[in-house]
Amino acid sequence: MMTKAGICAFALLCLPAAAAAHAIFPGDQTVMTLGDRAFVRLQAVSDPRDASTFAVEIFNFEDWTPSRLAVATPERFVLPPRDPQSLDASERSITVLVDLNGKPMQRLRICTKSVAPRDALRARATTITTRVCANVTVKRFSA
Amino acid sequence: MKAPPSLLAITLISTISAAHAETLTFRGTALSACALIAPVDGTLALNSDLKSWATATPATISAINTAPATLSVTKPTDWVSGPAGSPPTTFTVSAQTTGVNLGVLSILGNGVTTSLSGLGTSQLIVSLGATASTPYRAGNYAAEVTVTCTVP
Numbered sequence: 153m154m155t156k157a158g159i160c161a162f163a164l165l166c167l168p169a170a171a172a173a174h175a176i177f178p179g180d181q182t183v184m185t186l187g188d189r190a191f192v193r194l195q196a197v198s199d200p201r202d203a204s205t206f207a208v209e210i211f212n213f214e215d216w217t218p219s220r221l222a223v224a225t226p227e228r229f230v231l232p233p234r235d236p237q238s239l240d241a242s243e244r245s246i247t248v249l250v251d252l253n254g255k256p257m258q259r260l261r262i263c264t265k266s267v268a269p270r271d272a273l274r275a276r277a278t279t280i281t282t283r284v285c286a287n288v289t290v291k292r293f294s295a
Numbered sequence: 296m297k298a299p300p301s302l303l304a305i306t307l308i309s310t311i312s313a314a315h316a317e318t319l320t321f322r323g324t325a326l327s328a329c330a331l332i333a334p335v336d337g338t339l340a341l342n343s344d345l346k347s348w349a350t351a352t353p354a355t356i357s358a359i360n361t362a363p364a365t366l367s368v369t370k371p372t373d374w375v376s377g378p379a380g381s382p383p384t385t386f387t388v389s390a391q392t393t394g395v396n397l398g399v400l401s402i403l404g405n406g407v408t409t410s411l412s413g414l415g416t417s418q419l420i421v422s423l424g425a426t427a428s429t430p431y432r433a434g435n436y437a438a439e440v441t442v443t444c445t446v447p
Contacts, residue, residue: 180327278350279354280440281441
């Protein structure tokens, strides 16, 4: 079974020791609801050397425009550095409340994006920020 | 009441024959996901015309996907840091992948994208260029590209 920590451990074994994995689990899920709203739970995982800040972004599935039908808690979070004695990655649970807005189904992309620390002393640089996304489908039980 | 010897023998034989094999099952789930690993920032060098930057060392990052995924790089719209009065800049981004998914990313919208159809580890190499119509003044410049990985 490849668990969240498993992927990060796999990454650590395959890549340089300073590797820092950024992932969100599960990558694809469907949630059924009887009402007009549903809670979706995801797990953000990182394997940072230092504490890292992440922002949660929610997009409409088709066109990647920001969605106004869902709210994430938290919207921004900090993952502590990984315990050097452990292969387990730092992780944080994210809850997203999705409003069906009268429709039978909503499809969203829920992403976590790393927030690059600002360092005015770094010159002539290209900074990489990472974003990993999960697909979420919320469906209403039909009568 | 004492059972007859014949009944005891039958009971013993039936107990022995009741021993049989059991099947033990292992189950596991490989979660559908894409992880981005080990981002390494790149560096830029100012060309002699002082109006354009080219990549001196490319930025790199690795992706591990357990399901077919899409990898995209969004180019910057402006410098995230730079001296005051720096000229308006047009950025270009290019990227290629090595590893289980090999290829050059195709231009899409405000960046480049590719499909990670193979499962496993891919390395992404990103180059950035920047041009302006007037010379860049002295100072420290930094631009930010966003690498996005998602299962389609």
